[in-house]
Amino acid sequence: MLSFPQDLLERYEAQAPNYISYPSLDQFKAGFGPRHYAQALEHRRQSVLTRLKPLSVYVHLPFCENLCLFCNRNKIVTKRYSKSVAYLELIDQELKLQIEHLGVKPKVSQLHLTGGSPTYLHDSELERLVTILKSQTTFTPSVDMSLDIDPRTINFESLVTLHHLGFTRLNFCVQDCDISVQRAVHRLQDLDAIKTLIGHSRVLGFKCCSLELLYGLPKQTQQSFEATLACLIDISADRVTLCAYRHQPERYPSQRKIKEQDLPSSHLVLQFFNTAHTSLMRAGYEYIGLDLFSKKSDPLYVAKMRGSLHRNFLGFSAEPNTDLMALGMSGVGSIGTTYSQNATTLEEYRLFLERKQLPVVKGLALGRDDLVRKSIIMGLMCQGHVSFDAIEEAYLINFQAYFGHEMQQLKHLETQGLVQLTIKSLDVTELGHVLVRTIASIFDRYWTPAQTPSF
Ligand code: SF4
Incomplete structure (x- = not known):
């Protein structure tokens, strides 16, 4: 255990x-x-x-x-x-x-x-x-x-x-x-x-x-x-x-x-x-x-x-x-590099459709930085693994340079036994698995500083 x-x-x-x-x-x-x-x-x-x-x-x-x-x-x-x-x-x-x-x-x-x-x-x-x-x-x-x-x-x-x-x-x-x-x-x-x-x-x-x-x-x-x-x-x-x-x-x-x-x-x-x-x-x-x-x-x-x-x-x-x-009302979808959400009340949802309009009230078009970070976060959530080479090839970046600040935080996590770092990859350990959202949040550009973990 x-x-x-x-x-x-x-x-x-x-x-x-x-x-x-x-x-x-x-x-x-x-x-x-x-x-x-x-x-x-x-x-x-x-x-x-x-x-x-x-x-x-x-x-x-x-x-x-x-x-x-x-x-x-x-x-x-x-x-x-x-x-x-x-x-x-x-x-x-x-x-x-x-x-x-x-x-x-x-x-x-x-x-x-x-x-x-x-x-x-x-x-x-x-x-x-x-x-x-x-x-x-x-x-x-x-x-x-x-x-x-x-x-x-x-x-x-x-x-x-x-x-x-x-x-x-x-x-x-x-x-x-x-x-x-x-x-x-x-x-x-x-x-x-x-x-x-x-x-x-x-x-x-x-x-x-x-x-x-x-x-x-x-x-x-x-x-x-x-x-x-x-x-x-x-x-x-x-x-x-x-x-x-x-x-x-x-x-x-x-x-x-x-x-x-x-x-x-x-x-x-x-x-x-x-x-x-x-x-x-x-x-x-x-x-x-x-x-x-x-x-x-x-x-x-x-x-x-x-x-x-x-x-x-x-x-x-x-x-x-x-x-x-x-x-349907409040439905959340993802087409291409966008996210969208439908009207959240039945009345508003119906009004859009009566006007023959798509009932979308908010969403996001992902930028290049969002896509890089999304790949890493989903890699951590699903596989517990990120290959730096794969990210560098897909997005034409130098991983260590692009994520210098994040790498420093990961080194602290490594001392706590939550991740393993090599020159080419990041892996979540068995212990780190139950903290994977916290580990992934290191790459989240939007999470507010007040909530950012300081390991
Ligand atoms: S109120 Fe409806 S949606 Fe909410 S938990 Fe109960 S059955 Fe499910």
């Missing part, structure tokens, strides 16, 4: 960006709007190299039946189900607009539905959504289709529908199995029902079932957390995602209903991560990085071993790196 540098984890890792993009989402600028996004799509259309390459598509479906107090997602809690029917027509319009600018019917190699809660949609609505997507794009024969599942809103018939539609990966959002924790966050769910659903999923032939767990929730204790972990390990999912709960009541009003005295201490929260890391590794899981563990047979682990793992707004991915087209 590794002894984690608890002080560094507490001081830095909990605050550092999670690098689903570089620069991070908080650097997106309002000056980037529909016109810039249209240019990015048209640029792709004009490029012989990228025009025919498959895209990934991510659809944000914001609706939920009930409010979970911890939630920090962009969602609409409603029992007026007609709203989701109308929403799908907006998705249809947005996709048409994007494809007008793309100029070709794109191939899609990866589809992910998130939210909100995608399984808020009735089976017929999920069918309608897939019909919309398939009528305007071409799914590749091996398309990877996945979605987040709220286990309280799905039954055997819905699983059959999802399988029939071509979904291959299901991410069950479990969060916690303890009844006191579930009561404290207003999310009651029956563990036996979840086990039954996962059993059905395996019988139906879904390729991958993941479980998502939140640590740092109110009423979680070391004992209750270990019991939840034991339940999850018993289910033996292909992947386990361990997300840290961040208490930000000033930003998320529902979190104000969580009693501060019910929250575990920051020390205990890190202890939860250590416990989970140890238990999952003992149970045969491999640490992919950050919040993710998988079985050795999982494509994520295989990709990590081959050096082909990458990271985007959907998290770690074993699929080939592609442009990511986002659809």
Whole structure:
């Protein structure tokens, strides 16, 4: 068992960006709007190299039946189900607009539905959504289709529908199995029902079932957390995602209903991560990085071993790196060397589409320095390795000269056993793996000095 540098984890890792993009989402600028996004799509259309390459598509479906107090997602809690029917027509319009600018019917190699809660949609609505997507794009024969599942809103018939539609990966959002924790966050769910659903999923032939767990929730204790972990390990999912709960009541009003005295201490929260890391590794899981563990047979682990793992707004991915087209309110996408985000409220999103405008409200066009740093940060996050020669060749720079200040900081990290430096490369050690965001942040030009680690 590794002894984690608890002080560094507490001081830095909990605050550092999670690098689903570089620069991070908080650097997106309002000056980037529909016109810039249209240019990015048209640029792709004009490029012989990228025009025919498959895209990934991510659809944000914001609706939920009930409010979970911890939630920090962009969602609409409603029992007026007609709203989701109308929403799908907006998705249809947005996709048409994007494809007008793309100029070709794109191939899609990866589809992910998130939210909100995608399984808020009735089976017929999920069918309608897939019909919309398939009528305007071409799914590749091996398309990877996945979605987040709220286990309280799905039954055997819905699983059959999802399988029939071509979904291959299901991410069950479990969060916690303890009844006191579930009561404290207003999310009651029956563990036996979840086990039954996962059993059905395996019988139906879904390729991958993941479980998502939140640590740092109110009423979680070391004992209750270990019991939840034991339940999850018993289910033996292909992947386990361990997300840290961040208490930000000033930003998320529902979190104000969580009693501060019910929250575990920051020390205990890190202890939860250590416990989970140890238990999952003992149970045969491999640490992919950050919040993710998988079985050795999982494509994520295989990709990590081959050096082909990458990271985007959907998290770690074993699929080939592609442009990511986002659809729906607050959707975040990446086309070419740009990032973009859609309007974050339903009203604003609808207004854009009524005006026949792409609903983009902010984004970023990456400069050359951003691209160099992005390569390094993603190399650290996904492979734990950076080859200086490869960066020098790709970007025509002298690595040691370009990153003189960063190299000094890395030398301090080396003395703490977190990285290994040679004349040609930078490697994250096994100990450094749990601090990889902090290590990567050394190359982040935008992270404010107040947050910059001083090792
Ligand atoms: S946690 Fe999921 S189901 Fe609960 S409110 Fe948030 S998006 Fe909806």
